Amino acid sequence: MLESTAQAEASFEALTRRGREFLGTRHAIMAGAMSWVSERNLVAAISNAGGFGVIACGAMPPELLEREIAATKALTDKPFGVNLITMHPALEELIQVCVRARVGHIVFAGGIPSAAHIRAAKENGAKVIAFAPAFVLAKRLIKSGADALVIEGSEAGGHIGPVSLTVLAQEILPYITEVPVFVAGGLGRGEAVLGYLEMGAAGAQLGTLFAAAAESIAHENFKKAFIRAAARDAVPSVQLDERFPVIPVRGLVNDGTKRFMRHQAEVLKKFQDGALDKTAAQLEIEHFWAGALRRAVIDGDIESGSVMAGQSVGMVTEILPVADILAGLRAQAVA
Structure with a gap:
């Protein structure tokens, strides 16, 4: 042996x-x-x-x-x-x-x-x-x-x-x-x-x-979220419309990821109604996650922050x- x-x-x-x-x-x-x-x-x-x-x-x-x-x-x-x-x-x-x-x-x-x-x-x-x-x-x-x-x-x-x-x-x-x-x-x-x-x-x-x-x-909240999570909880961000590309980011599903879907839909409607041009609409989509990673990692806001994690979580x-x-x-x- x-x-x-x-x-x-x-x-x-x-x-x-x-x-x-x-x-x-x-x-x-x-x-x-x-x-x-x-x-x-x-x-x-x-x-x-x-x-x-x-x-x-x-x-x-x-x-x-x-x-x-x-x-x-x-x-x-x-x-x-x-x-x-x-x-x-x-x-x-x-x-x-x-x-x-x-x-x-x-x-x-x-x-x-x-x-x-x-x-x-x-x-x-x-x-x-x-x-x-x-x-x-x-x-x-x-x-x-x-x-x-x-x-x-x-x-x-x-x-x-x-x-x-x-x-x-x-x-x-x-x-x-x-x-x-x-x-x-x-x-x-x-x-x-x-x-x-x-x-x-x-x-x-x-x-x-x-x-x-x-x-x-x-933050302790961030680490605890990892311990609770299963592989299926770490999913890529979803893009609603190919005209407005979203760089795929894998993280844990939370209230923020769900609100991002609604946000994209609202921005898309504004664009279709003529309230926003294409550049402004793209920026509004991209700005949704500004500071979100820091909120999760440093502040412990794991509900609205971006809890980036791989499927090995x-x-x-x-x-x-x-x-x-x-x-x-x-x-x-x-x-």
């Missing part, structure tokens, strides 16, 4: 070696960057426990990101990354903040970064990680200089694409071998991570489990320290 356990551990170490060496960590587990959640305390806790914490820059201005990186470095001497949204109006400045701070890994999300942005990010030796929503884009990102990729399925929380991780993994993992590929979306147990490692993944990215961790600054059954979460994932995979 002891010998077989040792063999299992050795096999698992071999499967995770590429991811661990790329991240510089004990576990080949990245943390998803979650706005308002992935800040200095949680990021440092994940990195100190042997995972790879990632600061969510989100809408931060450059000076705020600079302070957040410095504060995180004060809490950990382990590797961590910074997630930058490609649509941020100050993207070039944010890249330079990371370069000056000698951030080891820069993660581009929310769109496909240009080759110029990737080159700028790598100026001081940083490694670039990018999200690849399709095989053709994965090849393009590698050609542009990305050092690693994340393929994220629609099971994930927050902003999502249309394709499940099961399908993305089959389309991409057997064919992309030039760089490490990390899988994400709906992952909550080590056995699932192991399956993707055996398909060729270098490691995994998890968000929902860490959002409810003991070290997360998320059904596997969140208690509030655990991140070290226990990471150890549990490893133990499940080895077993």
Whole structure:
């Protein structure tokens, strides 16, 4: 029995070696960057426990990101990354903040970064990680200089694409071998991570489990909502009319999500009646969720706020320290 356990551990170490060496960590587990959640305390806790914490820059201005990186470095001497949204109006400045701070890994999300942005990010030796929503884009990102990729399925929380991780993994993992590929979306147990490692993944990215961790600054109400929820409670936002696109965001159903449906219907009627032009109607729809994530995460308003969560939320059954979460994932995979 002891010998077989040792063999299992050795096999698992071999499967995770590429991811661990790329991240510089004990576990080949990245943390998803979650706005308002992935800040200095949680990021440092994940990195100190042997995972790879990632600061969510989100809408931060450059000076705020600079302070957040410095504060995180004060809490950990382990590797961590910074997630930058490609649509941020100050993207070039944010890249330079990371370069000056000698951030080891820069993660581009929310769109496909240009080759110029990737080159700028790598100026001081940083490694670039990018999200690849399709095989053709994965090849393009590698050609542009990305050092690693994340393929994220629609099971994930927050902003999502249309394709499940099961399908993305089959389309991409057997064919992309030039760089490490990390899988994400709906992952909550080590056995699932192991399956993707055996398909060729270098490691995994998890968000929902860490959002409810003991070290997360998320409000107690937010964490309790995760514990109560089942997988079926985490659903994408619904678009009523194709003329007014709604970026799909997966979160827990609450009064806010129901009111958003009514809001879209009211705005659509105003547009049809001529009270609003198309641009004004689109803005009115988009502004509905302004500040909603902060209300849920920081203020604990889980009824009208946006409680972003992946479908793995059904596997969140208690509030655990991140070290226990990471150890549990490893133990499940080895077993």
